[in-house]
Amino acid sequence: MEELTRVEVILNDMNGNPSCPHGPMLLFKRVVNGAERSFFACSACRDRKDCNFFLWADEKVTPNKKKTWDLERDRITPKINHxxxxxxxxxxxxxxxxxxxxxxxxxxxxxxxxxxxxxxxxxxxxxxxxxxxxHPSELLKPLENAKKEAQYLFSSHATRTIVNIARCLGAMKVLCLGTPRVHELVCSEMSTEMDSLLLDIDYRFHQFNAPSHFCWFNSFNNYFFSQEEGAHVLAEFLQRDGGHGIVLVMDPPFGGRVEPLAKTVQEIMQLHRKLCPNIHTDMLVLWIFPYFMEPQVLASCPDFTMLDYKVDYDNHSLFASGPKGRKHGSPVRIFTNANPKDIPLPNEEGYRYCEICQRWISQENRHCTQCNECSSKDGRTYVHCNECMRCVKPSWKHCVTCNRCCLPSHVCGEFVPSQLCFNCGQPGHKKRDCPRFGFDAAFLIKKQPDCTLQLNSMKMCKKRKHTQNKIDEDEKQIFTNMSSKKQKLQNVNSKKSRKNIKKRKKSKSGANTSRRPTLQL
Ligand SMILES: [Zn+2]
Ligand SMILES: [Zn+2]
Ligand SMILES: [Zn+2]
Ligand SMILES: [Zn+2]
Ligand SMILES: [Zn+2]
Ligand SMILES: [Zn+2]
Ligand SMILES: [Zn+2]
Incomplete structure (x- = not known):
């Protein structure tokens, strides 16, 4: 039998964790056939080629190792005079x-x-x-992985819609977590009615923004690269206007773990509450993420709702609508803790209000009287299955043999409820049927000579019913392509002298021979 390993992220108080150039590392727990071992790894880079700081939790940091790390951290982290x-x-x-x-x-x-x-x-x-x-986001080029369209940015239409939504929610200040386009629109066109602070891991935004408008920030560990200075800018921003009218808009990398991101959001909300004790409502959040990450987002943020609005991106056909885009429009949605009935979606794009659900829904969505909700999620109209007692994708058919809805191309009987999925580690389906196939797969690590460890969102399958089907082709394509959304994260590493960049490129090939696990998507 193949040996299986699962990796969990442990959200401890990160201040005690050792640091890599991207701030305190995350603590992970590796479970191999029931035996556990914990380790620290970079919060931001999923590929160890991009950040090779690693430490077993039970490993001692020798004074020598500490010194090497300090020097290396110092070498990699750019010195910024904002x-x-x-x-x-x-x-x-x-x-x-x-x-x-x-x-x-x-x-x-x-x-x-x-x-x-x-x-x-x-x-x-x-x-x-x-x-x-x-509008530096339109000037700057992705620093690394240019071939892979490393950085994704909202289309101008989506940017406007998101800013409008923030306005509908009473925003006077927008806290932009990795959303430079939103920040740029607010600062350039709406500065009389709104203010914006950009927190982003792309250090290049420094020079285009006053120190009060940009902080170099890692959203996976709530870390300011300028430390107290950045924390002070955020605190000042949160307290301005008595702390009223703040909306947080975030667009994290799709392949990143949800739990640490949710923790950062919660910590910013707590900070706001602490700084502005007179405000009794929670800071409103617009979290932009794919629809198929709904179970994970809701697991970490149970009071969030997914809106129907499809968020288009400029430079990726899979995240866009229109003739060149994905057939059913962008798969990216907005998750929010605001009341969905307060968020009108653009009429001219076919969105309309469902009186029963009390929220705006997309053109193709239908209210299912049996489920008593507008049940479509992926951009197509879902159909109700009386046997399964829920709405399913229109491409699925109910299979009497398997007693569930499946893609017609499935092979009956392959579904073994007691077996663990090789992909996500959850029971109820096989790897080929895993709802996370090809994307954030690989919670499970096949023990191989080069032991590649892929860290991703493993809570996914917990909430998702595991009588799931083989994923639809176009969704699979998105999952697979997601892995190229490595984007912003790597930019940190790229900020160094030209010499260093060259040096690193040379050393890259040999960098991965270590027997420690590699973190990559
Ligand atoms: Zn790092
Ligand atoms: Zn409805
Ligand atoms: Zn239904
Ligand atoms: Zn069915
Ligand atoms: Zn079947
Ligand atoms: Zn699975
Ligand atoms: Zn130059």
């Missing part, structure tokens, strides 16, 4: 577009006639309009 960077931005604002330049290789703004020789062979954009200066 005030100085921002001064350059202000100076450039006064220049004409022809005089402005941005070096993508060094990730810095420059005055074009002052460009030193050293940028000669670099990738430099000249003639930067004021629009681009104030």
């Amino acid at each position: 005030v100085k960077l921002y001064k350059m931005f202000v100076k450039l604002l006064e220049k004409s577009p022809e005089q402005r330049a941005f070096c993508h290789t060094c990730s810095i703004l420059l005055i074009s006639n002052e460009i030193a020789k050293k940028h000669d062979e670099h990738d430099v954009t000249f003639g930067i309009s004021e629009y681009l200066l104030t």
Whole structure:
């Protein structure tokens, strides 16, 4: 029998955890056939090639190891002088577009006639309009994995809808967690009625924002890279206007673990409550995430609801609607702790109000009288199965042999309720039928010579009924493609001198020979 391993994330008080360049590491528990061993690993990078800090929890940190780590952390973490960077931005604002330049290789703004020789062979954009200066997300290129479309950004339409939703919820301040486009729209067009603070792991936003408007932040461990300084900026922001009218908008990497993200949200909410004791309502949150992550989000945030609104992205066809996009529109939705009836969705896109559910639903959604809810989730109209007593995807058919709804292409009898899924570790289905197949699969680690350990969201299958079906083809495609949404996280590592980047690239190939588990998606 194959040996199975499961990995859980343990949400302890992270202050005592050892740190990697991305702040305190997360504590994970590995269970191999019932035997446990815990370890610390980077919270932000799923690929150990991107951050190789690792420590078994029962391993002693020798003074030597500590010294090496301190040096390495110091070497990797860029030194940022935010005030100085921002001064350059202000100076450039006064220049004409022809005089402005941005070096993508060094990730810095420059005055074009002052460009030193050293940028000669670099990738430099000249003639930067004021629009681009104030919308850096449209200027910056993904730093690493350019081939993989590393960074995904909301379409301008989705950005506007999200800001409108925040406005409907009474936002005077928007706290943007990894949502630069929302931040840019608020700052450039709505600054008279709203303010925004961007917290993002992409350090390049420093130079485009005043220190009061941007903090370099890791949302997986609630960590400010500038430490007290950043924490102070957030505290000041939360307390402004007596702490009223704050909406948090977040767009975390889809492949990341939900539990630590939810913990960060809860900690920010707690901080807000502590700083503003006169406010008796919770800070409102808009968490942008795929519909198929609903069980996980709800497991960590039980008072959240998933809205029908489909969030389009600019640079990824799978997260978009339209002729080039996914057939049933973007699979990305908004999860919120606000009352869904307070969130009207755009009429002109076919959204309408369901009086019974008291929320806005998408065009294709139908109210099922048996389930007593508008039951569609993936962009198609679900159909009710009387045998299963719930609504299912329209491509599924009820199979009398299996006594459940399945894709017609399934093989009867393969479903063995008592067997653990090789993919997610939950009982009730086989790996090939796992609802998490190909995406955040691999909670289970097959013991192989090179023991590859993939960390992902393992609570998924807990809530999801495990009489599940083989995943639909187009969903599978999304899952598979998700793994390329490595995005923002790696940018931290990329901030270093050109020399270091080159050095690292060279060393990459040999970096992974260690016998310790590799964290990757
Ligand atoms: Zn790290
Ligand atoms: Zn340069
Ligand atoms: Zn309804
Ligand atoms: Zn139904
Ligand atoms: Zn059925
Ligand atoms: Zn069957
Ligand atoms: Zn599974």
